[in-house]
Amino acid sequence: MNAPLPKSLWRMFQRSRVGRSIFRVGLPESNLERSQAMVSSFLLHIQPAKVNKHSLKPGYTLGLGLISLYLFFILIGTGTLLMFYYVPSTERAYDTMKDLQFVVSAGLLLRNMHRWSAHLMVLFVMLHLCRVFYTGAYKPPREFNWVIGVVLFLLTLGLSFTGYLLPWDQLAFWAITVGTSIAGYAPIIGPKVKYLLLGGNIVGQEALTRFYALHVIVLPAVAGLMLSVHLWRVRKDGGLSRPGEAEDTVERIPLEALPQNKSYGLMELARGTTPQVGKNPEDEVFSWPHLVFREMILFLIVAAVVLFLAIFWNAPLEQFANPIHPPNPAKAPWYFLGLQELVSYSAFWGGVVVPGLLVTALMLLPYFDRKRVGVGEWFARERWAAISVFTVCLVAAIIFTIIGTLFRGPNWGWVEPWKTEQPPALEEH
Amino acid sequence: MDTGSVRKFYGWFTVLGLLVGGLVVLGYYKDEYREWRQYQLKFIAEETRRATTPEQKALAAAIPVGVRQIVLPDLHRVDRCTTCHLAVEDPSYGGYPQPLAYHPLHDQHPFEKFGCTICHGGQGRATTLADAHGYVAHWDQPMLPLRYIQASCAKCHEAADNPSAPELALGQQVFEQAGCRGCHKLGGVGGIFGPELDKVGTRRSADWLKKHFLTPAAVTAGSGMPPQKLSEPDLEAVTLFMLSQTGESAPGYYASMRVIPSADEGQQLFQQKGCIGCHSVGGQGGKIGPALDDVGLRRAPSWMMQHFRDPQSVTPGSVMPKFGFTESEARALTEFLVHLKERKVASTLPSLISPIDRGHGTYVKYGCTGCHGPDGRGGVPNPNSKTAELVPDLIHVADGFTKDELKARITNGQREIPSLDPKRPPPPLYMPPWGSTIPEAEIDDLAAYLISLKPKGENLGF
Numbered sequence: 001m002n003a004p005l006p007k008s009l010w011r012m013f014q015r016s017r018v019g020r021s022i023f024r025v026g027l028p029e030s031n032l033e034r035s036q037a038m039v040s041s042f043l044l045h046i047q048p049a050k051v052n053k054h055s056l057k058p059g060y061t062l063g064l065g066l067i068s069l070y071l072f073f074i075l076i077g078t079g080t081l082l083m084f085y086y087v088p089s090t091e092r093a094y095d096t097m098k099d100l101q102f103v104v105s106a107g108l109l110l111r112n113m114h115r116w117s118a119h120l121m122v123l124f125v126m127l128h129l130c131r132v133f134y135t136g137a138y139k140p141p142r143e144f145n146w147v148i149g150v151v152l153f154l155l156t157l158g159l160s161f162t163g164y165l166l167p168w169d170q171l172a173f174w175a176i177t178v179g180t181s182i183a184g185y186a187p188i189i190g191p192k193v194k195y196l197l198l199g200g201n202i203v204g205q206e207a208l209t210r211f212y213a214l215h216v217i218v219l220p221a222v223a224g225l226m227l228s229v230h231l232w233r234v235r236k237d238g239g240l241s242r243p244g245e246a247e248d249t250v251e252r253i254p255l256e257a258l259p260q261n262k263s264y265g266l267m268e269l270a271r272g273t274t275p276q277v278g279k280n281p282e283d284e285v286f287s288w289p290h291l292v293f294r295e296m297i298l299f300l301i302v303a304a305v306v307l308f309l310a311i312f313w314n315a316p317l318e319q320f321a322n323p324i325h326p327p328n329p330a331k332a333p334w335y336f337l338g339l340q341e342l343v344s345y346s347a348f349w350g351g352v353v354v355p356g357l358l359v360t361a362l363m364l365l366p367y368f369d370r371k372r373v374g375v376g377e378w379f380a381r382e383r384w385a386a387i388s389v390f391t392v393c394l395v396a397a398i399i400f401t402i403i404g405t406l407f408r409g410p411n412w413g414w415v416e417p418w419k420t421e422q423p424p425a426l427e428e429h
Numbered sequence: 430m431d432t433g434s435v436r437k438f439y440g441w442f443t444v445l446g447l448l449v450g451g452l453v454v455l456g457y458y459k460d461e462y463r464e465w466r467q468y469q470l471k472f473i474a475e476e477t478r479r480a481t482t483p484e485q486k487a488l489a490a491a492i493p494v495g496v497r498q499i500v501l502p503d504l505h506r507v508d509r510c511t512t513c514h515l516a517v518e519d520p521s522y523g524g525y526p527q528p529l530a531y532h533p534l535h536d537q538h539p540f541e542k543f544g545c546t547i548c549h550g551g552q553g554r555a556t557t558l559a560d561a562h563g564y565v566a567h568w569d570q571p572m573l574p575l576r577y578i579q580a581s582c583a584k585c586h587e588a589a590d591n592p593s594a595p596e597l598a599l600g601q602q603v604f605e606q607a608g609c610r611g612c613h614k615l616g617g618v619g620g621i622f623g624p625e626l627d628k629v630g631t632r633r634s635a636d637w638l639k640k641h642f643l644t645p646a647a648v649t650a651g652s653g654m655p656p657q658k659l660s661e662p663d664l665e666a667v668t669l670f671m672l673s674q675t676g677e678s679a680p681g682y683y684a685s686m687r688v689i690p691s692a693d694e695g696q697q698l699f700q701q702k703g704c705i706g707c708h709s710v711g712g713q714g715g716k717i718g719p720a721l722d723d724v725g726l727r728r729a730p731s732w733m734m735q736h737f738r739d740p741q742s743v744t745p746g747s748v749m750p751k752f753g754f755t756e757s758e759a760r761a762l763t764e765f766l767v768h769l770k771e772r773k774v775a776s777t778l779p780s781l782i783s784p785i786d787r788g789h790g791t792y793v794k795y796g797c798t799g800c801h802g803p804d805g806r807g808g809v810p811n812p813n814s815k816t817a818e819l820v821p822d823l824i825h826v827a828d829g830f831t832k833d834e835l836k837a838r839i840t841n842g843q844r845e846i847p848s849l850d851p852k853r854p855p856p857p858l859y860m861p862p863w864g865s866t867i868p869e870a871e872i873d874d875l876a877a878y879l880i881s882l883k884p885k886g887e888n889l890g891f
């Protein structure tokens with residue numbers, strides 16, 4: 001069989017002196033080399049040499065976590081390039097937006113990619129969280145990784161929210177004004193938190209400086225670190241969840257029970273949920289190519305979607321921020337509009353109690369719902385109670401978000417989006 | 430190894446790789462072939478067509494294609510209009526269709542110093558037709574229609590001082606005489622019923638303004654402003670004057686250039702700055718400084734210029750303050766003083782006229798006309814007021830008020846206007862307190878003027 005042309009070219013390079021110095025294994029031919037390829041490459045060693053077939057089923061994970069990760073990479077890449085032009089000054093930030101659009105090569109495309117990736121990342125991190133819940137993948141031993149996941153979800157919101165202010169247009173200014181005033185409703189610490197975020201009482205240069213630093217250094221660094229822990233824990237907790245894994249797990253012998261005068265190899269010290277290579281060999285396939293190729297295909301799909309959105313739809317840019325001309329209604333970013341809708345009923349209950357309880361409940365969930373049933377299975381019947389409660393909260397959040405996004409007009413009054421209304425004349429008095 | 434399933438991957442890689450590659454090419458194409466490129470190519474083609482010698486043809490072909498911009502840090506602008514309007518400085522392009530037309534006035538307002546948007550509006554940083562001309566969502570300053578371009582002169586020039594902007598001057602005159610200030614503040618002077626007009630030009634379009642003057646309630650629901658009866662030229666002019674109110678002024682270099690130095694301008698400055706307080710002309714005025722009647726014979730223009738810049742530098746020990754005149758203001762004043770002899774200015778200087786005449790000026794200046802009518806003849810509707818549902822005329826105030834009572838009324842206003850029918854809403858217009866706006870001396874003049882309105886000899890009839 002003749003190898004396809006790219007493959008033969010690749011092989012030529014790989015056999016050259018330079019190629020051999022870079023790739024220790026090269027394109028693997030045998031199963032041994034397939035394992036070596038995974039283990040000996042820095043980029044691939046994060047993943048196991050063999051992977052359970054169940055983990056590869058597109059219908060199980062839907063690729064949601066990986067999509068979020070890819071969006072994070074795209075955001076870092078485009079964001080770094082945008083930083084070469086952006087100036088975090090209230091006087092110049094808006095002008096740099098205009099320059100990106102009108103004179104910087106591919107500037108508009110970069111900004112569009114960054115914007116749409118950011119929205120998509122918030123969406124896909126939420127979907128990933130739902131997937132993990134509905135497949136019971138947070139149950140022991142993955143409790144702590146779920147908590148890290150919730151933290152990553154909050155970091156994603158923080159990254160998106162801090163980035164929202166940077167264009168310094170009306171949309172940015174008023175969304176952050178509304179968003180931070182929701183933070184200010186918390187008792188005792190609320191006003192302090194708001195003051196800390198804004199570096200003052202109103203959104204101004206200090207707020208822009210702080211949001212910029214948070215957006216480009218603090219939050220990406222923390223998110224990157226947490227992400228590494230998240231991925232590392234996936235492997236240490238036994239790979240992706242799958243049905244019947246509880247029975248697969250070898251009972252861990254406590255260290256104290258082992259003879260103390262013997263030296264132990266690393267494998268002997270590893271936790272019991274480490275994937276058991278060879279226990280059910282017919283369930284497992286080599287990560288190269290089955291996992292790695294699927295991951296590459298998913299990346300191409302994500303890249304294509306983001307490019308497509310960025311080429312045909314421009315990121316919004318409204319008028320220069322004007323603190324004395326609030327739009328009516330002033331709206332927070334879409335993922336906070338459910339919250340804003342709740343705040344319109346009661347600042348304290350909607351802005352503090354409900355979101356506070358929801359986040360706490362999410363964090364503590366795996367420590368209460370810890371029975372290992374229905375793991376690795378979508379909507380397991382045995383878990384009907386937990387699934388019902390979660391679904392009710394989720395549907396409520398979606399409904400409030402839709403109301404806040406589409407059905408709220410001037411003075412947060414009820415409007416029906418299908419009725420095209422005359423925009424109210426700007427009143428000067 | 431199951432080669433079939435690996436084959437399947439290569440198919441996916443090919444399809445998706447081509448898709449991503451195609452999108453990257455499409456993104457590059459959209460980014461690279463921007464709208465302005467076609468105009469630049471058109472310009473180069475025209476230059477090539479005109480070229481007769483091979484050298485000229487080579488020059489035309491070597492015109493670089495790229496964004497052109499005028500960076501104006503003092504004006505907080507970057508104007509990229511010349512990216513498409515490539516021939517604005519080349520008179521041989523006079524009469525060409527846009528975007529290649531020649532733009533006159535380069536001598537007075539060199540484009541490399543002024544850019545384009547300071548006069549024409551629009552979005553200087555933009556490089557597409559729709560965005561640059563500003564007729565897009567989220568851009569509040571679209572291009573000023575050429576019909577109203579004189580409005581931009583007011584960013585630097587006094588309305589009355591620019592002979593090239595007669596309509597602007599007319600507009601200001603209409604504004605001052607129609608009594609707009611009775612309700613609206615402009616430059617901090619005026620009434621409190623209507624909104625301030627300092628930046629109205631950035632908020633309102635010409636069409637809106639015209640509708641607003643003729644039928645205010647049609648564009649602002651519930652507006653209490655009375656419809657204005659304006660002739661067509663006056664309507665256009667006052668609209669233009671409103672458009673000129675942008676609150677924007679040009680600093681630094683532009684400020685020093687803004688006065689068109691002339692003896693007329695000089696006379697106006699002479700009156701505004703209160704020179705007559707210390708100096709006398711025609712025997713009228715202060716005695717602190719020397720009389721100025723023959724100063725043009727005694728002093729050289731260069732001496733006067735230096736004197737305006739820094740009086741002590743040419744007259745040590747002089748008590749005249751440094752007024753901080755700009756160069757062109759100093760030139761205008763010098764021009765005025767040199768020609769003082771032939772101008773007979775004494776009779777037109779403000780401190781030399783009677784309190785009643787000054788009071789009339791005050792009456793017009795603060796827009797009393799807006800409610801009480803020209804010369805106090807009344808007539809503006811004030812629904813449900815006891816005075817025949819009109820703002821009362823002022824012809825007979827002398828019968829009901831002493832001068833001091835009148836001054837108190839002007840100073841303190843009258844908030845409650847008696848209603849004709851208590852069931853209907855109270856009258857919308859009332860007398861605002863003017864004490865904080867009009868200086869006391871002017872209120873005194875105003876009272877004198879109002880008392881003088883009573884027709885002479887009327888009492889004899891009783």
